[in-house]
Amino acid sequence: MPWYLYLALKQLFPTGRFPFFTAISVMGVALGVMVLTIVTSVMGGFGYEIRRMIVETEGEVTIKPRVLLEDAPATLAIVRRIPGVAAASPYAKGPVMVMSQGIPAFPIFRGLDLDSVNSVTNLARFVSPAGAIDQLDDDAVILSAQLAQTLGVRLGDTVEIYSPLLIEKLKSDEVFLPRQFRVVGQLYVGHQQLDSSMVYGTLRAAQEIYGLGRRVHGINLRLAPGAGEEAVVARINAALPADQRAYLWMESWADFLWVLNLEKSINFFLLLFIVIIAAFSVMSSLLISVVRKTREIGLLGALGASPRQVALCFCAQAFVIGVTGTGLGLALGFGILAVRNEIVHGLTNLLQRQQTLQQFYQFADLPAHTLPRDLVVTTVAAIVISTLAGLLPAWRAAKLKPVEALRGE
Amino acid sequence: MSDFILTARGLAKTYQSGDRKIGVLRNVELEVSAGESVSIRGESGSGKSTLLNLLAGLDTPDAGTLSWAGTPVAMGEATRRRADFLGMVFQSFYLIPEIDAFQNVLMAARIRRAPGPAEKARARDLLARVGLAERASHLPSQLSGGERQRVAVARALMNSPRLLLADEPTGNLDEQTGDSVIELLLDLCRESGTSLVLVTHNLAHAAKTRRSLFLHEGVLRPVATGPRPVG
Known part of the structure; x- marks a missing residue:
């Protein structure tokens, strides 16, 4: 080990006494890294949960026609032959009015193809009672849990569903009566929007409500594990007729994801200032150290140390503080992330605002997902900023002339 | 090639104090x-001390x-040569407080290169030699x-220097301790054949060296004395 690195470590962690200055400097960096880790992970969690929610309920890719998909079997035949496509399921969806006991609600009705839906989505996981999807028929629906609560509906109750076609029919003085559906299950995903505004029924029921005949609104696709999403979508689009197009899940949520990314970047930028302030603390500690150790610096020169090596000794101290602080910060950050839901639930229960948080942020639990890229950016930024903080003290130390330093000037 | 380990010719040093120039050294001549x-x-x-700092590069x-050792010392290369050529002992010891006595001695070797078993053994020997x-x-x-x-003396001798410069090494010690340090310094230099330039106020300590000089008005003058030690 070079002497300047050895001495840097010894000065940071001296034998036989608590390294007070080092601890303060390391804690500053650690707090910055901890906050950055938590915030980027939570922001990443929102993006991840959005993906999970879409992929688990709709699949990774959706094929949408310009208006309606006239010949769904033909399109299904095309896409099922494309490498990377694991399963496909047609759907129809649109807004409806649901009435129960005089209470109206305006959710989205989604018609599922019962033969193929389970191969594309994991809806069955979120439905209670278990196996409710298998009980769906053309006269049965599954309601979002909060929607059922709003309507005061329980399993086995009946709800009336009014189609938008009602308005069209009224124009020609026809009466289009609402359809009655039996509630056979509830859906709870953990996402406010899905849990409060969805009705799931059969594809045939949806086609009837919207007067589609055999036409559908689109096809959901599940991709094979490890298949490159964008490459598969490109292959599908090359094979589809011009009036149909495949969209990757993120395209449907592009604006939301862009805002989420922007928010994450702004948060990262602002919170990085904690690390920058910590770096000033590191610089201040090291500048004090240069003053305290002026005679030792002179001695090192007298022993044959070059100014460059003396500078490296102080840069190495800043680097070690950066590395130690970053390591500690990551550990603290992941530790807090592990108990984030306990903290959030404790806080919201204390403030009686559990519902508000869920309505505002959509999720019942605080999501967290750490992207390796975010981890690398946080780690590199913290270590580089800390090391840069050592440059001024290093320059001051290197500038000292041994003969003046030995006199303590 | 000169036979002298140290040769200083016409050394002069002036300090600026406000508008005044103070000539500290004028035409110092020294051969060791x-x-x-x-x-x-x-x-x-x-x-x-100014003279000793000049001699140490x-x-x-001015x-x-x-x-x-007959090779002119250019300021730029003095740092590189210093670790190999000379050792220094100061009045204030200047030990590094964060490391133990053994590592303080070894630090002189570390600055030259990463110390191996031979350097570690020498550091232990030197500490034993100074009674620590x-x-x-x-x-x-x-x-x-x-x-x-004594640790500082061992550190100064760690790299087997050809010249040892000691700047009032007993200035912060009581008389008895100071005497023992000087004896140790002289013995070690004699054993290793290291040349010694000792700056001191103490007449008795000066008398133990082979040659005594007196710095007055910026010029070194020999001091007439009785019989001198051999080393």
Whole structure:
């Protein structure tokens, strides 16, 4: 080990006494890294949960026609032959009015193809009672849990569903009566929007409500594990007729994801200032150290140390503080992330605002997902900023002339 | 090639104090042979430490030349040569407080290159030679003043220098401890054939060196004395 690195470590962690200055400097960096880790992970969690929610309920890719998909079997035949496509399921969806006991609600009705839906989505996981999807028929629906609560509906109750076609029919003085559906299950995903505004029924029921005949609104696709999403979508689009197009899940949520990314970047930028302030603390500690150790610096020169090596000794101290602080910060950050839901639930229960948080942020639990890229950016930024903080003290130390330093000037 | 380990010719040094220029050294001439011990005395402020810093290549003279073992010392390369060529002992010891006595001695070798078993063995030997084998793992704060100075002596000799410059090494020690440190310094230099330039106020210590010089008004003058030690 070079002497300047050895001495840097010894000065940071001296034998036989608590390294007070080092601890303060390391804690500053650690707090910055901890906050950055938590915030980027939570922001990443929102993006991840959005993906999970879409992929688990709709699949990774959706094929949408310009208006309606006239010949769904033909399109299904095309896409099922494309490498990377694991399963496909047609759907129809649109807004409806649901009435129960005089209470109206305006959710989205989604018609599922019962033969193929389970191969594309994991809806069955979120439905209670278990196996409710298998009980769906053309006269049965599954309601979002909060929607059922709003309507005061329980399993086995009946709800009336009014189609938008009602308005069209009224124009020609026809009466289009609402359809009655039996509630056979509830859906709870953990996402406010899905849990409060969805009705799931059969594809045939949806086609009837919207007067589609055999036409559908689109096809959901599940991709094979490890298949490159964008490459598969490109292959599908090359094979589809011009009036149909495949969209990757993120395209449907592009604006939301862009805002989420922007928010994450702004948060990262602002919170990085904690690390920058910590770096000033590191610089201040090291500048004090240069003053305290002026005679030792002179001695090192007298022993044959070059100014460059003396500078490296102080840069190495800043680097070690950066590395130690970053390591500690990551550990603290992941530790807090592990108990984030306990903290959030404790806080919201204390403030009686559990519902508000869920309505505002959509999720019942605080999501967290750490992207390796975010981890690398946080780690590199913290270590580089800390090391840069050592440059001024290093320059001051290197500038000292041994003969003046030995006199303590 | 010169036979002298140290040759200083016409060294001069002037300091600026406000508008005034103070000439500390004027035309200093000094030659030190291999294995020779030389003492330099002088009044406080006469420029003894300034001269020693010039001889160590730590400071630049305004005029004159300096050679180590016949090779002129250029300021730019003095740092690189210093670790191999000379050792220094100071009045204030200047031990590094965060590391123990053994590591303080070894630091002189570390600055040259990463120390191997041979350097570690030499550091232990030197500590044993200065009577501190049992205190090798003690921090400077756990040592007395005399013990710290002995560690500093061992550190100065770690790289087997050809020249040792000692700047009032007993200035912070009581008389008895100071005497023992000087005896140790002279013995070790004699054993290893290291030349010694000792700056001191102490007449008795100066008398133990082979040659005594007195710095007065910026010029070194020999001191007439009785019989001198051989080294």
